[in-house]
Amino acid sequence: MQHSIDSTRFPKPFMREDWDLGVDDGYLSSLLDYWRYDYDWSRKEAELNRYPQFTCHGTKKRYGFLYIYGFPSHFLTSTIYSF
Structure with a gap:
C-alpha cells in the first residue's frame, strides 16, 4: 500500500472554490501523507x-x-476485494 501511495501522481492543480470537480488537491495530499x-x-x-x-x-x-454479523449493527457488514 505504501508503494501505491508513494507513486501517486497528481494532475496539475487549478483554481477552484469548491469540490464540484473532485477532491481538493491539498486535502487529498494531506490525506495521503496521513496514510503514509x-x-x-x-x-x-x-x-x-x-x-x-x-x-x-x-x-x-x-x-x-x-x-461480520452481530451487535450493534444487526445487519451484514461485508468488505469485498479482488485479486
Whole structure:
C-alpha cells in the first residue's frame, strides 16, 4: 500500500472554490501523507484478521471477502476485494 501511495501522481492543480470537480488537491495530499506516515496499517490488518475471510470466483477475477454479523449493527457488514 505504501508503494501505491508513494507513486501517486497528481494532475496539475487549478483554481477552484469548491469540490464540484473532485477532491481538493491539498486535502487529498494531506490525506495521503496521513496514510503514509501516521496511519497504523499493522493494527488495522490485525483487526481485520480476527474475522473469517473467504474467497469466491467471478467471471475473470477471484474475490476475497469477510463478513461480520452481530451487535450493534444487526445487519451484514461485508468488505469485498479482488485479486
